[in-house]
Amino acid sequence: MTAPITPPLVRMQSLHKSYGPAMQVLKGLDIEMQPGERLVVIGPSGGGKSTLLRVMMGLEKIDRGSITFGGKPYISSDGLDKKTNIDTEVRRSIGMVFQHYTLFPHLNVVENLILAPCKVRKERKSDATERAVGLLTRFGLAAKAKAYPAQLSGGQKQRVAIARALMLDPKLMLFDEVTSALDPELVAEVEQVILQLAAQKMPMMIVTHDMWFAKNIASRVIFCAGGVVVEDGPPEQVLGSPKEERTRDFIDRVFHIRQ
Amino acid sequence: MALDFSIILRFQDALLLGLWMTLKLTLICVILGCTLGFLVGLARTSRSVMLRTISGVYVDFFRGTPVLIQLFWIFFCLPLILGIELSNLASGVIALTLYMGAITSETFRASLKSVGPEQLDACIALGLPRRIQVTNVILPQAVLRAIPTLLSNCVSLFKESALVSAVGMADLMFVGQNISNNTAQPVEVLTIVALIYFIIAFPLTRAVSLIERRILAKLAI
Amino acid sequence: MNYSFDFQSISFAPLWEGLMVTLELTAAANIIGIVGGFLLALLIMSPIAVIRLPAMLFVEFFRCTPAIVQIVWFFYCVPMLFNVFLGSMTMGILALGFNLMAFNAEAYRASIQAVFREQIDAGIALGLNPFQRILYIVLPTAFRASIPVLLTNGIGIFQQSALVAIVAVQDLMYQGKTLATETYRPIETFTVVALIYFAVSFPVTQIVGYLERRRQLLMS
Numbered sequence: 258m259t260a261p262i263t264p265p266l267v268r269m270q271s272l273h274k275s276y277g278p279a280m281q282v283l284k285g286l287d288i289e290m291q292p293g294e295r296l297v298v299i300g301p302s303g304g305g306k307s308t309l310l311r312v313m314m315g316l317e318k319i320d321r322g323s324i325t326f327g328g329k330p331y332i333s334s335d336g337l338d339k340k341t342n343i344d345t346e347v348r349r350s351i352g353m354v355f356q357h358y359t360l361f362p363h364l365n366v367v368e369n370l371i372l373a374p375c376k377v378r379k380e381r382k383s384d385a386t387e388r389a390v391g392l393l394t395r396f397g398l399a400a401k402a403k404a405y406p407a408q409l410s411g412g413q414k415q416r417v418a419i420a421r422a423l424m425l426d427p428k429l430m431l432f433d434e435v436t437s438a439l440d441p442e443l444v445a446e447v448e449q450v451i452l453q454l455a456a457q458k459m460p461m462m463i464v465t466h467d468m469w470f471a472k473n474i475a476s477r478v479i480f481c482a483g484g485v486v487v488e489d490g491p492p493e494q495v496l497g498s499p500k501e502e503r504t505r506d507f508i509d510r511v512f513h514i515r516q
Numbered sequence: 517m518a519l520d521f522s523i524i525l526r527f528q529d530a531l532l533l534g535l536w537m538t539l540k541l542t543l544i545c546v547i548l549g550c551t552l553g554f555l556v557g558l559a560r561t562s563r564s565v566m567l568r569t570i571s572g573v574y575v576d577f578f579r580g581t582p583v584l585i586q587l588f589w590i591f592f593c594l595p596l597i598l599g600i601e602l603s604n605l606a607s608g609v610i611a612l613t614l615y616m617g618a619i620t621s622e623t624f625r626a627s628l629k630s631v632g633p634e635q636l637d638a639c640i641a642l643g644l645p646r647r648i649q650v651t652n653v654i655l656p657q658a659v660l661r662a663i664p665t666l667l668s669n670c671v672s673l674f675k676e677s678a679l680v681s682a683v684g685m686a687d688l689m690f691v692g693q694n695i696s697n698n699t700a701q702p703v704e705v706l707t708i709v710a711l712i713y714f715i716i717a718f719p720l721t722r723a724v725s726l727i728e729r730r731i732l733a734k735l736a737i
Numbered sequence: 738m739n740y741s742f743d744f745q746s747i748s749f750a751p752l753w754e755g756l757m758v759t760l761e762l763t764a765a766a767n768i769i770g771i772v773g774g775f776l777l778a779l780l781i782m783s784p785i786a787v788i789r790l791p792a793m794l795f796v797e798f799f800r801c802t803p804a805i806v807q808i809v810w811f812f813y814c815v816p817m818l819f820n821v822f823l824g825s826m827t828m829g830i831l832a833l834g835f836n837l838m839a840f841n842a843e844a845y846r847a848s849i850q851a852v853f854r855e856q857i858d859a860g861i862a863l864g865l866n867p868f869q870r871i872l873y874i875v876l877p878t879a880f881r882a883s884i885p886v887l888l889t890n891g892i893g894i895f896q897q898s899a900l901v902a903i904v905a906v907q908d909l910m911y912q913g914k915t916l917a918t919e920t921y922r923p924i925e926t927f928t929v930v931a932l933i934y935f936a937v938s939f940p941v942t943q944i945v946g947y948l949e950r951r952r953q954l955l956m957s
Contacts, residue, residue: 315640316637316641349643352641355637355641359635359638360638361657362657362734362736372642372652372653373643376652377644377645407734422641422642425643576939577935579938581896581938582898582899582910582934585899588927589927589928589931592917675804676803677803678806679803682805689803689806692806702810702817703814703817703818706810707810707814709806713801714797714798714802717802721801
């Protein structure tokens with residue numbers, strides 16, 4: 258095996274996270290992600306998938322462990338003084354899209370997109386607006402530039418949320434169950450946009466319940482349950498013929514329900 | 517009994533003067549009270565235990581006692597304690613501002629709380645610094661949400677302002693009572709006074725529900 | 738400040754008497770408000786305009802005019818207009834009761850209309866007739882939902898009852914005013930009176946807050 262020339266994009270080492278003593282959500286996760294990989298995380302509810310993404314985004318404190326991003330230290334906690342160090346500079350190169358859109362309801366679509374570029378990167382308003390309109394056009398939302406979130410369908414809102422995250426040119430995108438709140442007929446338009454990003458080699462980490470989507474987007478699938486990685490491999494293996502008993506159970510049940 | 521509403525025309529000027537006093541008092545206290553309420557609302561969510569306690573006691577006390585006794589206290593006791601004369605208007609303004617500050621602080625506090633934690637998640641994911649989170653995301657939403665309730669707070673203040681008549685301030689109610697005592701025609705005079713209050717307050721309450729619907733429709737995510 | 742406090746000269750007996758009158762006013766007004774408010778709520782939701790409009794006018798009038806105007810109007814005008822002469826206590830109870838009725842009617846209406854459509858649909862699906870749906874689904878849900886507002890309004894009328902002192906009902910406020918004049922001790926008297934009002938209202942507002950928090954927890 259040859260050593261990779263570039264460092265891994267993400268290296269998580271022994272991540273521990275609990276909500277109080279009774280609820281251990283992450284029990285020592287070690288995950289490495291190479292540049293250009295599209296990692297899909299599947300598993301039962303409460304298995305720690307969403308927490309994993311939220312930790313990766315720097316939204317949650319951790320009890321112990323560390324994450325490096327592009328070879329640079331990003332998040333660490335030694336488990337002694339209950340303090341989680343997060344490098345906010347590194348955090349800015351990660352974008353995230355949430356299940357419930359979380360657009361800013363008092364701002365219109367373009368304003369939602371340009372808020373961060375103008376305030377964080379001090380970009381000129383006209384430049385940011387131009388880029389925003391370009392992105393919206395690419396996602397088929399040009400007509401909605403001046404609309405408020407309340408005037409959009411769920412699918413449109415989620416596409417706006419993706420565009421908003423892309424405005425900061427992230428090096429990694431996190432998608433946390435982004436189609437779970439959508440009506441079935443709106444799921445495809447959002448998944449199309451993510452597939453479009455995948456075609457441009459955008460590294461991403463995706464939590465989803467949609468196995469069809471997982472199969473189509475993933476370059477690698479991780480099955481997470483009980484706060485640990487149970488199985489990790491290419492989609493054909495984990496989704497098609499899983500090696501682990503627990504993964505097989507889960508996949509069988511999910512597909513059984515769907516049939 | 518025969519009612520003669522034409523009596524009102526004779527006292528038109530006096531009533532208008534009273535109404536002007538009522539409106540002036542309300543307007544001054546709306547501005548001062550909302551400012552106070554906003555600051556107190558922030559103090560109640562502050563990290564400092566001292567600020568939280570003081571603002572909490574203030575709000576609880578002013579919401580837990582009749583406005584009439586607050587007014588009496590400020591008219592009769594505050595000058596004694598401060599050792600200075602306070603004009604009627606000054607006392608009225610102090611009393612109603614404190615009342616308005618207490619009720620609007622609750623409005624501001626509730627609207628600040630109504631901005632959900634997922635909005636903060638989104639701010640962090642976009643790398644917005646704390647200051648921008650507050651000025652561009654939380655405050656605008658909180659103020660938008662507060663507007664309908666603030667408007668009803670204003671209507672309440674407008675109504676409560678009639679209490680200053682009990683301490684001898686020449687507002688609409690005071691003038692009305694005087695005319696009614698002097699002419700011995702309370703039915704006509706007091707009914708007209710009530711109608712004047714109604715004509716001003718009623719459209720405002722309608723506006724509240726209209727604005728509420730529009731804002732809720734806009735903020736529904 | 739060179740004022741020396743003297744709480745000794747405050748005699749509590751008249752204040753106690755006044756408090757009893759205030760509580761009596763509050764309790765009686767609440768009975769009128771809770772029962773009458775419900776009936777009024779049914780009227781303002783009536784599909785028949787001749788019933789609905791006067792009821793709505795009644796509610797809006799009480800909600801959009803100062804309580805002090807209502808009380809003074811009631812004391813001066815009702816005897817002249819209708820030629821009835823009631824004791825001042827009865828007048829006070831009626832004036833406050835009508836005011837509370839209007840506010841409670843709004844609370845009932847809001848919570849009846851907030852009973853979720855699905856709940857009623859479920860009632861239809863279970864084969865309940867319209868009368869049963871109202872009796873077993875709408876009213877119990879709505880009544881429970883309106884309890885916090887009814888309590889808030891009820892304690893509001895406790896505070897508003899101080900207004901009857903202006904028309905010489907001998908309630909807590911009235912006794913306080915008299916005592917302040919007699920003893921030349923306004924600060925001590927009014928402070929004590931304010932504290933008494935506070936001591937009654939505050940626990941009730943705390944209970945309301947608790948009920949609302951619990952309700953939110955149960956709903957989520």
